Amino acid sequence: MIAPDARLKPHKDVIHTKLANGEVVLLHLGSESYFSLNETGSAIWTLLDGNATLEQIAGEIESRYEVSPEQALASVAELAEQLVAQKLATLEHPLS
Amino acid sequence: MGSIVVELTNRCNLSCQHCFSGRHGGSAVLPLDVLRKILDEARPLGFTKLGFTGGDPTLHPEFRTAIRMTAEAGYRYGVVTNGWTFPAIYTIFQEHRMELSGITFSLDGGSEGTHDSIRGTGSFRKVLRAFSICVVTDLPFTVNMVLNSRNVDEAERVARMSARLGAGAVRFGHLMPTPLAADMKLDLTPVQRREAERRIRELNAASPIPLVLAPGYHAADLFPCGPLRGDDVNVDCHGNLTKCCHLSGQEEGGGQEDVAGSLHEVSFAEAWRRLVEENARVREEKERRQREGLLLDSDYFPCWYCSLYYRKVDWLRGHPDHPWAGLMWEDAAPAAPFVPLSQLLRNAEPRI
Ligand SMILES: C[S@@+](CC[C@H](N)C(=O)[O-])C[C@H]1O[C@@H](n2cnc3c(N)ncnc32)[C@H](O)[C@@H]1O
Ligand code: SF4
Ligand code: SF4
Numbered sequence: 017m018i019a020p021d022a023r024l025k026p027h028k029d030v031i032h033t034k035l036a037n038g039e040v041v042l043l044h045l046g047s048e049s050y051f052s053l054n055e056t057g058s059a060i061w062t063l064l065d066g067n068a069t070l071e072q073i074a075g076e077i078e079s080r081y082e083v084s085p086e087q088a089l090a091s092v093a094e095l096a097e098q099l100v101a102q103k104l105a106t107l108e109h110p111l112s
Numbered sequence: 113m114g115s116i117v118v119e120l121t122n123r124c125n126l127s128c129q130h131c132f133s134g135r136h137g138g139s140a141v142l143p144l145d146v147l148r149k150i151l152d153e154a155r156p157l158g159f160t161k162l163g164f165t166g167g168d169p170t171l172h173p174e175f176r177t178a179i180r181m182t183a184e185a186g187y188r189y190g191v192v193t194n195g196w197t198f199p200a201i202y203t204i205f206q207e208h209r210m211e212l213s214g215i216t217f218s219l220d221g222g223s224e225g226t227h228d229s230i231r232g233t234g235s236f237r238k239v240l241r242a243f244s245i246c247v248v249t250d251l252p253f254t255v256n257m258v259l260n261s262r263n264v265d266e267a268e269r270v271a272r273m274s275a276r277l278g279a280g281a282v283r284f285g286h287l288m289p290t291p292l293a294a295d296m297k298l299d300l301t302p303v304q305r306r307e308a309e310r311r312i313r314e315l316n317a318a319s320p321i322p323l324v325l326a327p328g329y330h331a332a333d334l335f336p337c338g339p340l341r342g343d344d345v346n347v348d349c350h351g352n353l354t355k356c357c358h359l360s361g362q363e364e365g366g367g368q369e370d371v372a373g374s375l376h377e378v379s380f381a382e383a384w385r386r387l388v389e390e391n392a393r394v395r396e397e398k399e400r401r402q403r404e405g406l407l408l409d410s411d412y413f414p415c416w417y418c419s420l421y422y423r424k425v426d427w428l429r430g431h432p433d434h435p436w437a438g439l440m441w442e443d444a445a446p447a448a449p450f451v452p453l454s455q456l457l458r459n460a461e462p463r464i
Contacts, residue, residue, distance in 0.1 A: 033241045036203050041244045045224070048276045052248055 018070065018096045020089060023108040025066030030104050032061065042104055051104060053095075056081060060095050066108045070096055113158035114343030115190075116150060117357045118142065120164050120172040122349050125196055128231045130220070130258055130293045132361045140349040141172055144181065146375050150347060151185040153380035161188045161213065165357055167349070170197040176204045183208035192216040192256060194235065195242035202245050214252040214280065217242055222269025226262060240277070247278040254281045256326075260298040264308050268315055275321045284312050285326035288358055288415060288424075294431050301435040302410050306330055328358070328415035334398050336414055342391045345384065351375045353383035355390070358415055359422055367423030394421065410439040 018024075026032060029045040040058035042051040053061055059080060063073045070092050078088035099105035122138025124131075150162075162182050170193050172178060182189045190213045191205075205212050217239050221227030224236040246253040255274040259267065267284060274282045286305055287293055300308065309329050316323040327337030338344025339356040347353055348360045355370040372390060373383035398417070401407050411417045419425045420441055428437050 031237050031241050031244065033199060033244050035199075035245065035248065039248070041248045043240055043244045043277075045240070048273060050244055050247055050277075 018093055018100065018107070020071040020074075020093070021069045022096070023066055023069055024064045024096055024099065024105045025108055026061075026064060027103050027106050034058070034062070044102070044104060046103070049102075051102065056091060057095055060092055061099075064099075064105055113160065114338040114341075115161035115163050116154055116159050117163045117165055117344065117346045118147065118150065118169075119347065119349045119357065119360065120166055120169040120175065120178060122167040122361065123171040124167040124194075125171065126168070126194055126232050126235065128194075128220070129296045130230060130260055130287055130290065130298055132288075132290050133292060138167055138349070142347070142349045142351060144174055144177060146347070146351045147178055147181060149375055150380060151181060151187065154384075155185070155187075157381060157384060159187075161190070164189065164191045166193075168194055168197065170201050175201060179204045179208055183211040187211065188213045190214050190216065192218065193242075194218050194231065195239035196235070198238075198242035198245055202242075202249065202251065205251050206249060209251070212251070214254055215242075215246065216254050216256050216283070217279075219255045219257055219270055219274065220260075221263045222266035222273055226266055230260070230262065243277050243279070252280055253278070254283060255279045256283050256285065258285050258287050259300065259305070259308050260287050260293070261300055261304070262296075262298060264300060264304065267308065267312060271312075271315050271319055271321075271323050275319060279321060281322040281324060283324050283326050284308075286328045286413065286415065288362070288419065289428060289434070289436060290362070291427055291431075294428070294434050299435050302330075302413065302439070305413065328413065330412050331414060332412065334402060334414070335395065340391070340394070340414065340418075342388055345387060347375065353380065353387060355387065355422075356418070359418060359424060362424045367426075370418075370422050397421075408439060410436070 031043045031045065033041050035041065038055065038058055040053045040061050042053070056077065059077060060073060063076055071089065074085065074089040074092040077083065077092060078085050096105070100107060119142065121141045123141065124138065127137070169175065169191055179189065188211050193215065195217045205215065219227060219239055220230045227236040228234065243253065255270065257267065257270050271282050287299060289299055293299060309325055312323055312325060335341050345353060346355060346357045346360055352374050353372045354360045359370045372387040375383060416436065425440065428434055428440060431437055
């Protein structure tokens with residue numbers, strides 16, 4: 017499980033594209049595979065800048081989508097796990 | 113009947129190393145009233161399809177209107193682009209999806225390094241980003257690769273990657289010689305071209321998507337393409353009806369005989385009639401040359417033959433080390449009795 021204070025940023029081999037409808041599609045250059053994110057996933061992805069913690073991103077999602085803080089953090093953490101497993105995002109070392 | 117290639121603009125955001133200088137940093141834009149004229153007048157002659165090219169056609173300031181006009185006039189259409197502007201314009205293809213035959217993206221390497229060395233930093237990622245948009249929005253696309261000395265070994269990678277990323281086909285074309293490409297030593301020799309063609313045919317046999325050679329490959333057929341068969345025509349961004357997009361935009365070349373007339377001045381039908389007449393002369397001349405044994409093996413690369421016939425490569429005389437310089441005809445003026453230099457030398461018996 018990724019810690020709530022973890023910071024993620026897009027993997028350097030990923031090309032991400034935001035469509036006109038807000039949906040995000042990812043292409044990993046190494047595996048040559050596409051991944052499309054749903055609306056919440058897309059919102060989370062655009063917040064992954066290597067600075068914000070998962071907890072902070074969850075706070076943002078909570079306010080946008082009227083979900084409980086627990087639900088928001090669970091969704092963000094779950095997506096983060098998948099993104100890291102597929103090498104779509106990398107963990108930033110905690111800020112010192 | 114075939115299609116009309118329309119060069120919407122010679123504006124381009126890139127300066128690819130293999131491209132004609134007339135397409136680097138141009139500023140001409142085809143007025144939409146010329147497009148309207150084409151749409152109105154070409155249909156009765158049997159044309160039903162338009163292919164938009166450039167420069168980058170998407171940089172036409174009224175690109176969306178051009179697509180809308182074409183689709184609403186009942187034509188099918190296709191677009192060839194480097195992909196950079198795709199996120200900003202793709203919705204027009206969704207709006208006119210029924211009439212879209214496909215989008216062609218140029219991919220000139222199977223690796224970021226090779227493609228970007230030819231097309232400029234960031235180009236590889238931009239074109240793959242355009243692929244992803246097509247895949248998720250269900251827009252049909254194919255890939256065009258121009259083979260050159262730097263990328264020819266990556267043809268297989270381009271084919272495999274394109275198939276995996278959802279392209280419907282890959283079209284491999286030969287490089288039309290240009291001074292810049294000559295300086296970059298991008299031209300393949302005739303032997304290398306034949307080897308690349310053989311390899312692509314072999315790859316095609318095992319490929320999940322069609323891998324095709326664009327007209328211009330070595331062929332016994334003297335008239336292997338739409339323009340030479342009299343099916344396809346080209347309209348350049350100045351409004352001239354010309355034979356073929358491969359021949360227009362070569363501002364280094366002196367010849368203008370491929371230009372049939374300006375659509376600012378004559379009707380589409382009149383310019384087309386001139387082109388049909390000109391085509392008959394071209395056919396006659398090429399057949400005569402074959403009958404008389406004047407064709408060199410290199411002349412069976414039809415675009416090379418056209419480049420010589422239309423005097424697009426006279427500048428090559430200043431590049432004696434170029435792999436094709438020795439294959440030029442002594443007199444390449446159209447309608448003149450062409451005799452290749454090597455033929456002249458063979459005929460030159462010493463007189464005692
Ligand atoms: C002139 S471009 C216009 C469309 C767009 N800008 C692009 O690059 O796709 C159309 C196609 O012509 C190819 N091309 C450019 N220079 C060429 C040359 N010297 N010989 C053969 N094809 C060439 C390009 O690679 C591209 O696939
Ligand atoms: S090949 Fe296309 S993108 Fe490249 S310079 Fe020529 S017109 Fe522009
Ligand atoms: S240059 Fe000549 S052979 Fe090549 S496609 Fe054009 S008309 Fe055909």
